[in-house]
Amino acid sequence: MVIKRIEKLGEKAIQTDFAKDVIRHIKKNKIFNIVSREIERIKTKKLMEDIKKNKIPNHIAIIMDGNRRYAMGEGYHPYKGHEVGKDKLEEVIEWCQELGIKVLTVFAFSTDNFKRSKKEVNHLMEMFANDLKKMVDDKRIHENRIRVRVIGKMDLLPDNVKKAAEEVMEKTKNYDRYFFNIAIGYGGREEIVEAIKKIVFDVKKGKIDERSINKKTVSSYLYTSSLPFPDPDLVLRTSGEERISNFLLWQLAYSELYFSDVYWPALKKTDFLMAIQSYQRRKRRYGK
Ligand code: IPE
């Protein structure tokens, strides 16, 4: 009882502006940084060794959440969080390759995100267009033979995003070492509705017999159909929110879910590795 009350007081104290200032100050301290980097390095090494002994997930899906909260916590403009988040994604792609994770699917922008202010939507769309354009000639994409796909309702996206998406998909369509899917203008229910429409169309055309429709048929009409591992083994969501928010509804029927308290731009390698370790432990406990 007393401990609980002290814990609650502590939590409240940490959320005051004064405490936030103190924490920000400590984080800027050189020695603090050196020590925490060293701790992170040792922890990463240990986690890596442990993880490599067990089965690595084939497909990881990530709901990258908390960009604006991160930025505001650091005293930046909220959109700055999207920039730092973008850099984080590049790091995470490298971590996936280091571990041999074949498929990575990230939720970058949902159909619901269109309800945000016009200014923020435009800002994000500009960012997507630029990043997709850069990817077309990114050496890392070609050297590592990464097949890039943009999944979502393409007709909802501005022309420059659509064009850049088509270009990077075309340029990487023959690659098959890694698969990187970026969900933009994506909604899981929308994906299923689209699939139903296409199935009905093909039934009407006589291309498929309605009596033969099964789970495999449905999967084959989804955006993830041609992936070697269409269903994620693990779904990671950052920022402490514990919801699926219309992400890969059909595909994650059997996925392990992992929720991390850290904001996406602040995700450390150890946080990422801990998600994988948790997945491996659960698999060992409950089996397939
Ligand atoms: C995730 O971060 C990025 C997008 C959804 C585009 P948010 O922008 O949702 O940031 P928070 O969750 O409000 O902090």
Ligand code: MG
């Ligand atoms: Mg959010």
